[in-house]
Amino acid sequence: MSAERVYEMGHAELRGLWEETRVCEMEHAELRGLWQETRIPLRYRKRVLAGLCRAFNVPRIRVRSCKVPGAHGCYYVRDGEPRIDLCPRSGSDMLTLAHEFAHYVTHMRCPRARDHGPTFLFHYMQVCDALRLVPAAGFRAACRKHGLRIARVK
Numbered sequence: 001m002s003a004e005r006v007y008e009m010g011h012a013e014l015r016g017l018w019e020e021t022r023v024c025e026m027e028h029a030e031l032r033g034l035w036q037e038t039r040i041p042l043r044y045r046k047r048v049l050a051g052l053c054r055a056f057n058v059p060r061i062r063v064r065s066c067k068v069p070g071a072h073g074c075y076y077v078r079d080g081e082p083r084i085d086l087c088p089r090s091g092s093d094m095l096t097l098a099h100e101f102a103h104y105v106t107h108m109r110c111p112r113a114r115d116h117g118p119t120f121l122f123h124y125m126q127v128c129d130a131l132r133l134v135p136a137a138g139f140r141a142a143c144r145k146h147g148l149r150i151a152r153v154k
């Protein structure tokens with residue numbers, strides 16, 4: 001990203017970029033580990049995703065494997081339909097699925113929440129705990145270490 005581009009950003013956009021960077025740093029330092037090396041077949045991840053949708057009481061979501069420039073995965077809404085794209089290489093691990101699903105749950109429950117803010121981190125923590133990927137206590141400790149706040153959501 002060019003210095004000119006950063007200079008043009010508004011406060012909200014800069015804060016969003018800052019939060020995304022901080023969450024990404026925390027993930028890489030504390031959560032990723034050898035998960036980064038795993039390539040879980042899409043059909044298994046789809047099965048896990050269906051289980052997550054039931055557990056979090058949200059409608060099934062469309063997921064596909066495709067290139068995601070500059071990221072492991074991406075959550076977005078197109079034509080009113082929520083979708084998750086996962087990079088065939090860097091996004092075929094369980095943590096990326098947890099991260100993108102957490103965006104979906106956050107969007108469904110708290111549509112005004114910031115992309116990588118404290119409310120997102122609350123849902124991300126819940127998803128990781130439900131998957132037995134990272135226990136909530138460990139997720140809290142990781143966030144504390146990196147100065148990231150987790151919201152309290154009812």
Ligand SMILES: [Zn+2]
Pocket residue numbers: 099103115116
């Ligand atoms: Zn994200």
